[in-house]
Amino acid sequence: xxxxxxxxxxxxxxxxxxxxxxxxxxxxxxxxxxxxxxxxxxxxxxxxxxxxxxxxxxxxxxxxxxxxxxxxxxxxxxxxxxxxxxxxxxxxxxxxxxxxxxxxxxxxxxxxxxxxxxxxxxxxxxxxxxxxxxxxxxxxxxxx
Amino acid sequence: xxxxxxxxxxxxxxxxxxxxxxxxxxxxxxxxxxxxxxxxxxxxxxxxxxxxxxxxxxxxxxxxxxxxxxxxxxxxxxxxxxxxxxxxxxxxxxxxxxxxxxxxxxxxxxxxxxxxxxxxxxxxxxxxxxxxxxxxxxxxxxxxxxxxxxxxxxxxxxxxxxxxxxxxxxxxxxxxxxxxxxxxxxxxxxxxxxxxxxxxxxxxxxxxxxxxxxxxxxxxxxxxxxxxxxxxxxxxxxxxxxxxxxxxxxxxxxxxxxxxxxxxxxxxxxxxxxxxxxxxxxxxxxxxxxxxxxxxxxxxxxxxxxxxxxxxxxxxxxxxxxxxxxxxxxxxxxxxxxxxxxxxxxxxxxxxxxxxxxxxxxxxxxxxxxxxxxxxxxxxxxxxxxxxxxxxxxxxxxxxxxxxxxxxxxxxxxxxxxxxxxxxxxxxxxxxxx
Ligand SMILES: Nc1ncnc2c1ncn2[C@@H]1O[C@H](COP(=O)(O)OP(=O)(O)OP(=O)(O)O)[C@@H](O)[C@H]1O
Ligand code: SF4
Ligand SMILES: [Mg+2]
Numbered sequence: 001x002x003x004x005x006x007x008x009x010x011x012x013x014x015x016x017x018x019x020x021x022x023x024x025x026x027x028x029x030x031x032x033x034x035x036x037x038x039x040x041x042x043x044x045x046x047x048x049x050x051x052x053x054x055x056x057x058x059x060x061x062x063x064x065x066x067x068x069x070x071x072x073x074x075x076x077x078x079x080x081x082x083x084x085x086x087x088x089x090x091x092x093x094x095x096x097x098x099x100x101x102x103x104x105x106x107x108x109x110x111x112x113x114x115x116x117x118x119x120x121x122x123x124x125x126x127x128x129x130x131x132x133x134x135x136x137x138x139x140x141x142x143x144x
Numbered sequence: 145x146x147x148x149x150x151x152x153x154x155x156x157x158x159x160x161x162x163x164x165x166x167x168x169x170x171x172x173x174x175x176x177x178x179x180x181x182x183x184x185x186x187x188x189x190x191x192x193x194x195x196x197x198x199x200x201x202x203x204x205x206x207x208x209x210x211x212x213x214x215x216x217x218x219x220x221x222x223x224x225x226x227x228x229x230x231x232x233x234x235x236x237x238x239x240x241x242x243x244x245x246x247x248x249x250x251x252x253x254x255x256x257x258x259x260x261x262x263x264x265x266x267x268x269x270x271x272x273x274x275x276x277x278x279x280x281x282x283x284x285x286x287x288x289x290x291x292x293x294x295x296x297x298x299x300x301x302x303x304x305x306x307x308x309x310x311x312x313x314x315x316x317x318x319x320x321x322x323x324x325x326x327x328x329x330x331x332x333x334x335x336x337x338x339x340x341x342x343x344x345x346x347x348x349x350x351x352x353x354x355x356x357x358x359x360x361x362x363x364x365x366x367x368x369x370x371x372x373x374x375x376x377x378x379x380x381x382x383x384x385x386x387x388x389x390x391x392x393x394x395x396x397x398x399x400x401x402x403x404x405x406x407x408x409x410x411x412x413x414x415x416x417x418x419x420x421x422x423x424x425x426x427x428x429x430x431x432x433x434x435x436x437x438x439x440x441x442x443x444x445x446x447x448x449x450x451x452x453x454x455x456x457x458x459x460x461x462x463x464x465x466x467x468x469x470x471x472x473x474x475x476x477x478x479x480x481x482x483x484x485x486x487x488x489x490x491x492x493x494x495x496x497x498x499x500x501x502x503x504x505x506x507x508x509x510x511x512x513x514x515x516x517x518x519x520x521x522x523x524x525x526x527x528x529x530x531x532x533x534x535x536x537x538x539x540x541x542x543x544x545x546x547x548x549x550x551x552x553x554x555x556x557x558x559x560x561x562x563x564x565x566x567x568x569x570x571x572x573x574x575x576x577x578x
Contacts, residue, residue, distance in 0.1 A: 001506070001509065001510040001513060003513070016421070016425065019425060020421060023421075023424065025509060027298070027300075027496050027497070028496060028497060028498045028505060028508075028509055028512075028537065029497070029498070029502055029505045029506060029509060030494060030497040030498075030500070030502060030505060031502070033300045033301035033303070033492065034301070036300075036301045036424075037301040037424060040301070040424045040425050040426070041424075041425060041426035044425035044426065044427075045426070063506070063509070064506070065502045065503050065506050110426065
């Protein structure tokens, strides 16, 4: 089954809502707690990226009994150098975002650590699509 | 696997008007209105007392033990929560309040605040040793039973972050039994409680095979007799706890006592949930200890108290300042304390699951999603569920009927009316002449 959320790019106070809803759904299913945690962390980071860097977009979660596939799609500026963006500590976040406690450049590496599969498609000027797979019996540590 | 079906928090059906106020405030969606009365879903209730606080008709109450429980024991030891001290005004010192308890039928007193000091030491030691062993990260206090149950029901993925140390109440009760009266079987230990959750855990403990507490007496039940006894009490040095233990009555007291620099303290169930959501999302990496208390301002805001939480906190703070100036008193027992570690793991509880089997749950979730799409999304509560989504899940589980939603009912009535009108236009063939 599919869950779908519109994620606003204007209101930082609403950011994280889609992740909370997905966590709720996983709790209703009684999914392995380790998988819930890995989903929480990776979806939250991707959602924040979509809000902060991508100007908001659409989050979908495709749920099945053994896995969840999360897609975050925005029409933002895109990522010019993916390899660089994946590096720990690399960030283009502006000063005011850093003051809010974001912008450590740890989001994407964190997703990679927690997801069983991570796939990023990005076109500069067009947008970014991040696809995250969590296998409920997996351990994370995807190699994109 | 879901533990007790006993809960301290219960409903007085005679007072309940079925207004759904408590339904909306319950943090685990554990209340529904059925047949005009609130009903608590046992698997989900965490005994936080939020419904007691929000019910406009005083229909929610916490069951505790009557003072008559004392009768079956020769030695009757009161273990008061430090919150008790904040219920009385400045004329009454801790020593006087403890003396007052002795006037009410107890033969001895031992402060939970003293237990709290030992729990603080054990907690600090646990965090330090876990750090050395390479399992640092954020540790969550297990002192508040409602918070522990919240983790069990709503945040099972954080259960492995609980500090495996027993609560100050249990610590105090065990010290009484193992150190002050070792080997005796006629000793009863009674917690004087601000807390509904402690009533439940004294019967069905968390992380322990058995509780050493024999009864839990609500502060509000003992308040009037104690107040009447206080003026006549001859003050003796009965208190042994320092400011560090007394401060556990309110928020920040515990984290100050534990003394881990990177601590965060949070009180009030809604904000506790906010912190746990953030923690589950991997935020708060720099935090080492989380003091979380379900009640507003901490245990001074417990549902079994009498005084306003903030007034009580101000009084407790004054007591702390006074205690800090006094020399420490002689210890009640010699040598090391007792082992304060938890004995068994605290398991997840499945109250929020749609079905025991993930495939079945999946089908129900999908159905709930489709039902939810068709609902007005007003979260009006007239179906007796807290939100349209919760109602959709109830319907998918077979616990409610779609027409319990008045908008769905109206839709059905309209369809029926349209059908009636259509039928009314229909003429039997014999009469149908144009
Ligand atoms: N959806 C996106 N659209 C455009 N750029 C993005 C997007 N997601 C990530 N980036 C770019 O990749 C960089 C690294 O992202 P990453 O999540 O690792 O760190 P961050 O968001 O800057 O900081 P942190 O996640 O630690 O708060 C970002 O600074 C940004 O330049
Ligand atoms: S804050 Fe204190 S009184 Fe309230 S539920 Fe927790 S332990 Fe009990
Ligand atoms: Mg990021």
